[in-house]
Amino acid sequence: MPKAIVRLRDIAEKTGFSTNTVSLALRESPRIPLETRAIIRSAAQELGYVPNYVAKSLVSRETRTIGLVLTDILNPTLTHTAQAVEIALAERGYGTLFATSNNTLAEEIKVVEMFRSRQVDGILIYPARHHDLEHLRPLRRANYPLVLLIADPDAGIDGVSVNDRSGGFQATRYLIGLGHRRIGFLDASHPNGNDEKLEGYQEALRQSGIPFDPDLVVATNGHYARHGYFGLDTLMGGPKRPTAVFSDNDSLALGALHWCHKHKVRIPQDLAIMGYDNIAFTEFGEPPLSTVNYDVDAVSRMAVDRLMRLIGAGDQLPEPRITLIDPELIIREST
């Protein structure tokens, strides 16, 4: 028995009705009298009928499935996004086809193509490179429902995101307000051209008349805790030690925290540390980490809402709209 497939026809043969009648009955069409429906329903139950979505999709031209492309699900914020998106979609009766781009453009292109050929009704994507969107624009032009989990006003594609430039600005301004002048920046995103936080950081320095010192910015070459550990190590090993560090994300900051413990650097007296994202563990760091709140649930919800609107629009998509959520600072004990 090869994966027992029960078709409408099987129910039809069993009950003596036509497949057509069975189809209508199972969808509770008022055209079929209640009694007939009951007979058919119980026969379906008995045979263990499960509707075949792929056949249904072929005729209805919709799969009720959307594709979610993330760079890397190990990043806690993206994990959280995946969960929130999946739940929001499930509530609306959509399935989630999921894939990672591993932070490379080439894989991202392949994944999008794979999703298209699987006929997903729309795509939600956190692109690897925030400014390399050329492979997505033709899709948008072809009226393909597509929402970015970043917000580039020039993209010409819908996007929902936290305003990272504002986040970087606020965090830096706050550190400056605390009296810090030498503020390090642990940067995991620049190599991918995702510079919003760095720009906010520079803007805050500029407003306070503090010259930007490129030596205070270190590329961590990754966004896990260990990268933060080594990033801080090079920063603190240099001649111009900072008195505060702003970190591209919380994992990095947690790694930095660990470096301080190892080297008997007191937090926040000797070094203030500011994270980004407000992942669950920040609250339980030692000390609890100050950070910038990335409201994953709001972003996910709004992105899904927007995608649903695009799917509903059909032939002619509305003008792309960018939604930016202004983040809030969460001040704990590391600053």
Next chain:
Amino acid sequence: MPKAIVRLRDIAEKTGFSTNTVSLALRESPRIPLETRAIIRSAAQELGYVPNYVAKSLVSRETRTIGLVLTDILNPTLTHTAQAVEIALAERGYGTLFATSNNTLAEEIKVVEMFRSRQVDGILIYPARHHDLEHLRPLRRANYPLVLLIADPDAGIDGVSVNDRSGGFQATRYLIGLGHRRIGFLDASHPNGNDEKLEGYQEALRQSGIPFDPDLVVATNGHYARHGYFGLDTLMGGPKRPTAVFSDNDSLALGALHWCHKHKVRIPQDLAIMGYDNIAFTEFGEPPLSTVNYDVDAVSRMAVDRLMRLIGAGDQLPEPRITLIDPELIIREST
């Protein structure tokens, strides 16, 4: 233009060949001369043809998609599993349809049904309740490829997992070896009937002649850090303070760590803490956490391998096989 669909027929009309020839040509059939193939290929390219998997699936009776059911992707070990599974499947040309059961049996049943109706070629599932598998057994009997990410020898269904009983046993025995007699247990899993670690814990106590004290086991009612924090609080608030705590998972242990910092309890002198899973942040705890290594990559890889074998077997599935990986202790500074 509603989501510009280019069909084989469109290529056929453009080139003057039949759809059939186009189909063959695009799949590089040797029956079509190279020259014809080149013409067809370039026409397909020009029109931006993307094969329609849903139509293909209808005839081939395979979707090259598998369903992954997890209880909750916020659990770092499951996150890691999702990532590892997705990568392993992508390597084999399979897509990953993903859903969470939110730790409830009812949602799990719905998700499995949804996957079935979407005709996934197989299902990988971390069930909400390790002993409530009745909804899965009929699938296995119907030769549906199915692999559990737990290992229940009595399940009658293939499974791959870390041996949690052994993990619980080893961790407890190690703590006993350190001289501890009063060992607390932070339990997030019992309410779902997932008792393997607790059983290992009890077995270790028994072997050392230490009577089991139910007051030392606290249900945390959740598996995030905050649950560990409050769990430890009740444990330490009681009359019989333990000298060591074994925790159902690392998030819980990190929360417990935080409680100790808050209450000036020294680790490991006053209280030894042992986690479970070896998630990324354990290494960067303060102090770094001793834990039990859950080899996610090995489990995921083996589970996918097994699933592929089942899918390949077709009509008659081989006997179910349970694969247990014996975990290793990772000793750091919290014990």
Next chain:
DNA sequence: GCAACCAATGAAAACAATTTCCGACAGTTT
């Protein structure tokens, strides 16, 4: 010079559902 063969292509039938249209029959109206 004709059967046999072969290479290149096409026609049509699947696949499992939905949709459109049409027919049978019963009951009601003229």
Next chain:
DNA sequence: AAACTGTCGGAAATTGTTTTCATTGGTTGC
């Protein structure tokens, strides 16, 4: 009794692909 109306159900077309089987027209072999 003819014409109309409405209910119930079925036949057939459709969706985009793959697969099986046919059909060309041109060569080859004897």
